[in-house]
Amino acid sequence: MLYPRITPCLLVHNKGLVKTVKFKNSKYIGDPINAVKIFNEKEVDELIVLDIDATVDNREPNYKMIENLANECRMPLCYGGGIKIASQAQKILSLGVEKISISSAVFDNPDLVREISTEVGSQSVVVVFDVKKKLFGGGYDVYTHNAKNKIKQDLLELVERVQDLGAGEIVINSIDNDGLMNGYDLDLIEKVKNRLNIPMTALGGAGVLEDMGKAIDKFGIIGCAAGSLFVFKGKYKAVLINYPNQEKKNQIINNK
């Protein structure tokens, strides 16, 4: 049986790990390598690491940092941040990373998805959509540059387009729910998932494992990613890297 993936998502800012609320107010969490070591011990399903400075600062991915992370990672690693061309993706994968994620560069040039997937294979190409509810009308807008730039294209059309161009996975990140720990936007997930025949991962809003259980109940095989849930403990959000053991994961997967 294929298990739903339960994935911590870590944000890198000024070389440290941070956690945001609605993409703002970043709080320092700790050292990235240290976190990876703890997640190794906890045998996490996979790990997403996003460098949230690279695109905003208009600079190349930090290959040294990526290599250091990949050297430690004993689980599949997805890296995102600052990737604009296929050769950068290739270089990152050669450092021992399984998947690369792209976002803003795709909306400037959707063909990039085809270029990268032809070179490295669809299975390694993830497209991340940062989305926010429209003020009126109930739809969703796509944003880049840490929720500063709005893209003038329809979310669902874009999702289908990048799938057709060869993306291997879609991550939907809810800006509205980021850091709130009140649960996923299941409506948003459903809308996107209905358009997809490639794997999808939901990010933004999970506050307890049961939030992931709800998504798994409803959608079956789906990736459930979270930041706050796996780096904070308790009402006052004390920093504590944590991750459920297999037994706990089975409980939410089987809904017991």
Place this chain on the structure above:
Amino acid sequence: MIGLVDYGMGNIKAFSNIYKQLDIPHKIIFSEEHFKDVEKIILPGVGAFDHAMMRLGKSGLLETLNDLVLNKKKPVLGICVGMQMMAKSSEEGTLSGLGWIEATVNKFNKEELGDNKPLPHMGWNSVNHIEGNPLFKDIKSNSRFYFLHSYYFKPLSKEYSVASAEYGDKFTCATSLDNIFGVQFHPEKSHHNGMQLLKNFSNL
């Protein structure tokens, strides 16, 4: 000494990281003469079948590799596309495979999988292996391994199948014939079970 074949299409680093941690001698092979003191060979592979076959063909390693595996009977472990390359052909491409095992590589059927089973087959799946294969020593049947692929290895004879997983139908996820071994999943990214498997290979 374990040789990790580097023809530009695999996550070599992930394997050397694990063997380093296990303190097992290993080296990266990117030229024929590197094979000299190698007792066992790992053939990784990520990406498209034809691309991988082409790169291996151009690497200048193929002749020695065939000789070591087919004549000198050195143990070899193909991983993901590395396993698929051991077949005769693949639906993913037009180039011939290495043909070390009578097998083809087929694509999962989207219609049969239905809407709830996306492709690629991505994530952790339980692996059921037959008793007694040395590759799975001290690994419980039904253990979880990490998969990331859209094509699967289909041996002509059941005898070559030593483990299976289920995605829609059951498919072969580990093969073995004499000194030749292959796994579809990624032991280098499958925590303690994967590490055990890579250790078992080194003890063959």
